[in-house]
Amino acid sequence: MEIMNGQHDAIVFFDVETTYPDPVRILYEFGSIYVCPRRLIELNNTSYKTLIRPDDLDILTDRSWKNLSKKRITREDLVSAPHFFKVADTIYHILHGRIWAGHNIEEFDCARIKEAFDGINKPAPEYRHLIDSRHLLTNWFGKRAGNMTQLDSLAAYFGFEEQVHRSLDDVRMNLKVVKHCGAVLFLESMFPKILPQTSWISPDEVSIPSMYAIPASFYDGNSKIRVMHHDIDLKLHCSRLNVQSEISKFDDASSRLTFEVDASSLLCEILNECDVHAEQRYKHCGGNSKWFPIVRKNQVRLRLKGRGGTQIERHQNGSFTNQRVEYNNFDFAELDRLISPGNFVDAYFSLDTYDYTKKAGIVLVADKLIMHQVLPNVLFLA
Known part of the structure; x- marks a missing residue:
């Protein structure tokens, strides 16, 4: 048995198989492997599997026998398998x-493990820590693979072979799925601008x-949240938004340039739903700041990008001019004249979250703006 830094460093991936859909689930197989937590590889000579003979084979229904047959398990296999009490010490x-x-x-x-040990009047094993990949991947990977309860949904998502529902095979598939996810x-997380491909x-x-929320990063412990639509980040394009406020130098989250626009009833409904999902995930991740809704009196606030700048196309007298607003490189007076109440804007924005001075919520970050107005043809940015 290959061990690194002592046996207790290894993670035990295990799986049990039981009869279904019998009224009482009967344990008939156990399988496990030891996995190095630093390299996520199966340690040599640490795998274990065993069929387990039920105390009474006659209580298995015809449907259970049919399911066992699909897994190439015969009645003779179970008859010759050890009773649970004979393998309990090993497990x-x-x-x-x-x-x-x-x-x-x-x-x-x-x-099922506890029930089996209770059945032979022996104390059940206890874990030092539990890693349930169903909860782990639902929280971080989201619903993009479908039914996260079923391992075969994740296997199908990655194009793996069909799940065979044998304990040791399923354990190894579980490890493979975790590594791919x-x-x-x-x-x-490393390349948010290009992965996943968004539109x-x-x-x-x-x-x-089809909307849901997952943590924005899995390696730095921050509380930022990603709002997903199907299996990609939600990014919205809204036409002809009516500008309701002048540009402001500050908002609740940080020193950024922001302005308010009217929101349609449909946009309000979508963003309110984003708030619900993001707040729930934020609190699930341990966030404790007060959550502020993104929609207020049928208006939303757009924030210009501080890093990289927001691309602005100015629709002026039937023509377009491309300009980019940089956070530290702009003429505020000219920008204020461009974004002013009564004008209209086509906005392309993504959703980000903030947690600042005990205030948390979603902020709409404008990647691109198309301003519709009639102005003198003056270049307002260098």
């Missing part, structure tokens, strides 16, 4: 006092049931 030694990992193990596998999340959509293209 206890594998699990007790270690870090447990598996998919949906908190609700399902852990309960981790790689995707790492790349998305601007108008409010009438948004499917509200």
Whole structure:
């Protein structure tokens, strides 16, 4: 058995198989591997699997036998398998006092293990820490793979082979899925501007049931949240928004240039739903600042980008001019004349979150603005 820095450093990925849909779930297989937490590789000669003979084979229904047959498990296999009490000490030694990992193990596998040990009047193993990949990946990877309860949904998302529902095979697939999800999340966090590929959509293209929120980063412990639509970041394009306020040098989150616009009823509905998802995820991640809604009196505030600048196209007398606003390089007076009440703007904006001086919420960051107004043809930015 290959061990690094002592056995207790290893993560135990395990899985149990039970009959279904019998009224009483009967445990018939256990499988496990030890995994190095630093390299996420299976340690040599640490895998274990065993079929387990039920105390009474006659209580298995025809449907259960049919499902077992699909897994190439015969009645003879179970007859010759050891009863649980004969493998209990081995399973206890594998699990007790270690870090447990598996998919949906908190609700399902852990309960089956305890029931099996209770059935032979022996104390059940206890974990030092529990990693349930169902909760972990639902929180961080979101719903992009579909039904996160089922490991085969994640396997299908990555194009893996079909899940065979045998304990040791499923354990290894679980580890493979975790590594692939981790790689995707790492790349998305390191390259947010290019991964995942996003496109601007108008409010009438948004499917509200397909919206959800996940943490914005998985490696630095911050409380920023990503609002997702299907499996990409939600980025909106809204036409002909009526500017309601002059440009302001400050907002609630930080020193940024902001201005307010009217929001349609549909845009308000979408952004209110964003607030619900983002606030729930923010609190789930440990945030405790007061959450401020993004929509106020049917108006929203747009913020110009501080880094990289907001691209501005000025629609003037039937022509367009491309200009970029940099946070530390602009003529505020000219900018104030450009963005003023009564004018209209086509806005392309993304959603960011802030947590500043005990205030938290969503801010709409303008990546691109198209200003519609009639002004003298004066260049307002160098």
